[in-house]
Amino acid sequence: MNDLPWDAPAGHPCVPTLNIGLTEFIEEFGDELLDSLNRSNPPVYAGIDNPARQWVLEGLKRQPFPAQAQVVQAIAALLLDQNEQAGIINAEMGTGKTMMAIALAAVMHGAGYRRTMVIAPPHLVYKWRREILETIPDARVWVLNGPDTLVKLLKLRDQLGDTYDGRQEFFILGRVRMRMGFHWRLAFWQRRAGGGRSLAACPDCGRLLQDQEGNLITAEEFQREERRRRCEHCDAALWTLMRPGKSDGGSRRNTILKSMCRIPTIGPVRAERLLSDFGEDFLASMLLDNVSEFINLMDAKGNFIFSDRQAKRMERAMANIEFGFGEGGYQPTEFIKRYLPDGCFDLLVVDEGHEYKNSGSAQGQAMGVLAAKARKTVLLTGTLMGGYADDLFYLLFRILTRRMIEDGYQPNARGSMAPAAMSFMRDHGVLKDIYTERDGSSHKTAKGKKLSVRTVKAPGFGPKGIHRFVLPFTVFLKLKDIGGNVLPGYREEFIDVPMSPDQEAAHRKLAQTLTVELRQALARRDTTLLGVVLNVLLAWPDCCFRPEVVKHPRSRDTLAFVPSIFEEDELMPKEQALLDLCLAEKARNRKVLAYSVYTGTRDTTSRMKRVLEQSGLKVAVLRASVDTAKREDWILDQVDRGVDVLITNPELVKTGLDLLDFPTIAVMQTGYNVYTVQQAARRSWRIGQKQDVRVIFFGYIGSSQITCLQLMAKKIAVSQSTSGDVPESGLDSLNQDGDSVEMALARQLINA
Template identity: 65%
Template sequence: MANDIMTRRPSAIHTEMTIFDFFLLIAVCPDCGTVLTDAEGTWMAADRFLAGADEKRQACPHCGTRLWTLKRPGAARDTQATVKEALCQLPTIGPKTADKLITGFGADALGGMLADNPFDFINLMDDEGELVFGDRQAQRMERSLATREFAFGQGGYQATEFVKRYLPQGFFDLLVVDEGHEYKNDGSAQGQAMGVLAAKCRKAVLLTGTLMGGYADDLFFLLWRALTRRMIEDGFKANRRGSLAPAALAFMREHGVLKDIYKETDAGSHKTAKGNKVAVHTKKAPGFGPKGIARYVLPYTAFLKLRDISGTVLPPYDERLLEVPMAHEQSDRYQTLRIRLTLEMKAALAKGDKTLLGVVLNVLLAWPDCAFRDEMVKHPRSGDLLAFAPAVFGELEPAPKELELIRLCREQKAQGRKVLVYSIYTGTRDTTQRIKNLLQGEGFKSAVLRSSVDTSKREDWILEQVDRGIDVLICNPELVKTGLDLLDFPCIVFLQSGYNVYTVQQASRRSWRIGQKQPVEVFYLGYAETAQIDCLRLMAKKIAVSQSTSGDMPDTGLDVLNQDGDSLEVELAKRLIA
């Protein structure tokens, strides 16, 4: 924590003592009254204590009370401005409405309601006893406040850092971590913050709908933060430099699947013999061993599947994979592009150059969905043109997959059901606006959710679009994968899946939640005989491993692709090269 943020402010009290008619102010602990002493055991004068308070954080030697606290540098913010800023974060409240509320009820009263009891704020009444907010306005604010918390104290510092430095281990009884899989990464700030809080709590409960993403190391850092003692007992601990990377690799090797790849090349002739050069590198593969499940998962985990309560609470759920044939010209262009890029990639790999791997994979996955634009593939280093594919479809000419989407939307609209469409291409190869234009041309009201909409306002933004009567919502699945209940969209269509198992599993369940009354249908669309089907096949295998960790045999729409018992070592790149 930066020193300009964390300024020590001594909280010891002063006691006056008379010694030979002189008054001496000494520093004592404010909790137990113990007189503070220096290294030599001499009573510490108050001015001396204060002089050294900014250099060292001190604690009472008797009871352990921290003799410092946080003090935000600079002048404190105006209360009215702070409350106004908080009010403007709520849906339907702008600066003018916020000023009107502050004038009528006072900043302190509104701040107290927002911090302590938001429902008092939602049910706010004027002098005549009338509710200030209408039903629809109150409903939107209530949904927003369900995922938002206001505090009007001193800010500007990381709360977990203060907890780490100020409070003793086991200070709290229970830590509840929602969406626990979001804290699995090694170097993420939120993961480290979760570890700090877990150390300060006697018990920790992690809630997640996706325990792992198919690889054993998905669980390592979660286990390290939640079950530190058990991991250390098993020998998984930081090295002398404080790094957990060797421990993570050892965990992966013991409980996961690692592939050691040996490459032998002719190193030429020596004076008396010929020599070969052997290179070895290690890659991880999907899989988690039964020993790891029995040791780290089963003793500490309670599994509750949505289908366990679906009999009376949740409607039916169905997933389907639809393989869409490409148009004739589109297929010819794709095969030409695939052959050309595969040859280039093979030649580069033969020289030990892997820079083309990601480029080729991305192009072969994306081009069938982006055949409405010219595709120029250049070498990432030299900039040389590797391949060129001209556009096949016009601006308002739908491709086969888009025709299939229009057909699905037409069927759903006839049943009075709204459709949520996922597309991962929202950057350079933006397909969302094109899909919106095509759907509008067919008479569908549609909207595109962009990343520019603040995370805390996305649910309210979607509710506003529903109020406007949209038939189709288009977005990247990353934007809605957690924290949103999209009950208004019982039909979900994946135009692409991407590689992230967490995203696919979370995004596919956005509308199959408690409160849903209609049957939920999820469709995965992929062009037949392309890299897209290979990608979906690999995703199916990773999902199978992920679900088997919780004792679940997957029966999803993607699982029809997972018929190979030895599928753990299948990789998308090898399939493309083959």
């Protein structure tokens, strides 16, 4: 709470000013405040367990920790006792959100909720299947992430009227495959016209097609159209469905051959021999329905086809491979929306829920459709908010539609949500109205003032919004709440690395040159240089082992040139700091996970790998080319091979993966994304970790990297105000001191 001076009115004795911080105030008067709050807003769950639900939890093969069980009880009370539409589990990274969601589904099953659909990132689909089967006895799990997704949904529709056998059913849908839509192409009839022209006509009635001005459309013009349209005369569709691709040669045999070659230890020659020995139908049925039988195949003499070592590798890999010999062109969300009844899925679990916050994303809209089709929805996230109020608006509207409409947030007459989002920002967020006034001859016959107004958003979420939309539907869980000896220690450190003299001089000259160019461009109201200058100044200190040419994005004029400062065999200061850290950690028998955001055109990972290997360290680089579903296995393979350091972009491992083998995390650069920084920093501090976890952030002294880290810390503080953390000042929940990290960096750069 901010210190406020108090002026005594005339005639009153002077009263001394009371200075007290918000945290101290709550510590002093917390009990009285809590009693008052409980009287005015009775809690949905007050720590008293429901015996029937507790009995279900005790029957699971894996038992949740007491703190996890309380989260399950609280969300179950919200959804079942209060009959709310949705609930949110906002739990810190590593607290076991997957386990809590599975336990909640088991409790809901006991209340008659038969089918649970899980939306998960593609690389976590099989992790969900594994954890469900390890937790719930006799669960039936359908993976909807392969080319046979539509076949499985058709089978589900056919079975809707069958007698229920009592087994709980889970449907795990990868969020990329979830996106709504289908593959289509334009369909029309070409008619010859004078002058050698070819005109587009309706394939049903034959009428020539016209544009909005009444001009005839040529076939070439019609093929460039990007929207589906109908004939204005007969209303026939001028488009048709299409299959997105063709299998090799189109034959079933080639499809089965390709599928078998995806399995470790099986190449084209062996796959051909297996097909010749066992036949297409036999192998296809085993790959689809009974993988264990395929691994234990025997020849005519009763000997196993595969050795024990081969079988072990195959078993681990095939747990993450989906075999399918059908077509997956029709998106599953579209099928569920059109052909399955409302409430077919009783519970929808949305993993990594913050990924669906964007207004126009296909994945976010598809999630909203599934939430509308399900009876209840549970959102799982570790970072509910990224600093801005509209991070929450679309999420809340998709899962709590009824509550949002009650408060007046609904589409306008044209179906647009933009006015409602702006209204939500004004009510609960922070908007800045920036007025620009210019004097001069702005009119033809008289002088006047020209006033322009623009509105920009700023980070912050008001207490009223938290009270109305977050607290009534959200359960918070921190790793420290789990208690006991479940988790080891966690420590974040920052190491400011001094630049070499040549590096510092070149950086100062580059910054001065680009700042002058940026100021001149902004004076002309030209913002095209903004991103270029910021990216160069952030990246150059880590990439100065190669020449840097900065060009204007439009004119392509050279703005600055800096030759390479370090030779191939010369270590940069930050590389030396990383090397020292890795060698020290190896001596303590600890593996290091190193993050670098520069893995594309400015790739630094190859050089880091070479530098570390020259000192005797075993290093692996996880790149985006490793399929998302195979990343967990790929990392386990590297650990089995004795790797000391794993280098990767934090975007590749920011969700779901448990990197328990790497208790030390080195963050070479952070980027701008608050979600990514918070998620990636906790990859190894998770349930199951036995060693103390260290997270080290590196930054060059005097560079934009230090400013970026400071600004990221501010955004994280704002995001934590919606995660159950009490900031030192009550005004931190309305933190108005910045725009996006990029804009704040630019402002500091220009004002320097």
